[in-house]
Amino acid sequence: MDKQFLKIAGHCIEVDREIVLPYNFKPFMVEKEEVTSVITTISIGEIDITKEVSDWAERSYLDDSEDFMVRKNFDGSFSAMVKVNSSGDMYFMYSCSNWSLVKLSDNCKSENCPFSVINKFIMLTFIYASSYYNTVLIHASSVKVGVEAVAFIGHSGVGKSTHSRLWIEHIKNAELVNDDQPAVRVFGNNTVMIYGTPWSGKTPCYRSVSASLESIVCMRQAKDNMIISLSPLQLLSELYASCSMMKSDVQTLKNIISTIVEISSSVHGFILENRPEAEAAILVYNHTIGGL
Numbered sequence: 001m002d003k004q005f006l007k008i009a010g011h012c013i014e015v016d017r018e019i020v021l022p023y024n025f026k027p028f029m030v031e032k033e034e035v036t037s038v039i040t041t042i043s044i045g046e047i048d049i050t051k052e053v054s055d056w057a058e059r060s061y062l063d064d065s066e067d068f069m070v071r072k073n074f075d076g077s078f079s080a081m082v083k084v085n086s087s088g089d090m091y092f093m094y095s096c097s098n099w100s101l102v103k104l105s106d107n108c109k110s111e112n113c114p115f116s117v118i119n120k121f122i123m124l125t126f127i128y129a130s131s132y133y134n135t136v137l138i139h140a141s142s143v144k145v146g147v148e149a150v151a152f153i154g155h156s157g158v159g160k161s162t163h164s165r166l167w168i169e170h171i172k173n174a175e176l177v178n179d180d181q182p183a184v185r186v187f188g189n190n191t192v193m194i195y196g197t198p199w200s201g202k203t204p205c206y207r208s209v210s211a212s213l214e215s216i217v218c219m220r221q222a223k224d225n226m227i228i229s230l231s232p233l234q235l236l237s238e239l240y241a242s243c244s245m246m247k248s249d250v251q252t253l254k255n256i257i258s259t260i261v262e263i264s265s266s267v268h269g270f271i272l273e274n275r276p277e278a279e280a281a282i283l284v285y286n287h288t289i290g291g292l
Contacts, residue, residue: 005030005038006122007208009183009195011130013122014041019108022115024198024206025122040129042102042122044109047079047092068120072249080124082117089113093121099129099252123181123199127244131255134186134262139242140216142177142194143167148289149177149194149211151184152272153242154219159276161203163219166281171290177211179203181244184213186262215268215288222273225280227287235269236260 002017007030014035015021019042021029067083076097083090091113092105102125107113127137141160142151150167152160160179167174177194180201185193196207218230218238230238239260245253270287274280 009185011039014038016043027208044104047094047105091117128252131252134259136259137181137244141179142182143174144211145174148214150215150288152217158219162276170278176205179205190266192266218271220273226273228271230269232264236264
């Protein structure tokens with residue numbers, strides 16, 4: 001069967017061409033000649049789902065329009081389901097134990113299958129397949145200046161996207177890497193890189209770009225602007241809360257924790273108490289990229 005290839009954070013994913021990829025994947029599509037090694041293969045076919053929906057172990061609440069559920073099976077494999085609430089249609093995914101082989105149900109190639117379903121399944125696959133290669137997806141907004149980047153983490157609504165916009169408006173050559181789910185990858189020499197991904201929340205920033213991750217800033221709303229250094233252990237705690245992971249699966253949980261431990265010991269960490277204004281962006285710039 002004909003294949004298409006994605007390259008995200010330097011990792012290649014092989015996808016059956018029968019699966020129509022949403023538009024946000026276009027910047028990450030590569031030719032077969034550009035593929036070095038494949039971390040996972042996504043095919044399409046029949047999937048035997050034997051349990052009722054009530055038996056699904058973990059639920060994701062990415063949006064209200066679809067229910068997204070995942071479980072680990074008795075044999076170590078994984079199953080996932082997306083239920084479209086407006087139609088009641090259900091779409092399924094199956095993965096082997098290490099996420100190197102993934103299958104989507106036949107109806108995923110139907111013209112009635114929403115792009116959001118394919119998007120969720122590929123995102124889930126990437127999170128866990130890449131965890132075996134020192135890579136994590138974090139809930140963050142990230143900007144870069146030249147070859148160096150900063151990531152802003154914190155709960156939804158704390159001002160991550162606003163702070164990135166302030167950098168772009170007030171700091172020369174600042175540009176957005178990703179506004180919701182950048183990938184962070186650790187290499188053997190303790191180099192930490194951050195990458196754009198196909199998942200950028202409400203901001204359509206689907207860029208196949210990368211930069212050296214120099215600092216991670218935990219956002220806090222406050223009346224005054226103040227930046228406070230974090231220890232590696234404090235940064236680890238903040239990162240743990242910002243990573244997507246399946247707590248019911250011991251192996252991928254270990255993979256992800258191992259990676260964020262390495263990130264925390266290699267990258268500068270800060271808390272930013274701030275108002276949403278230019279002075280806050282300049283303060284962080286001067287303590288991170290601008291002060292290097």
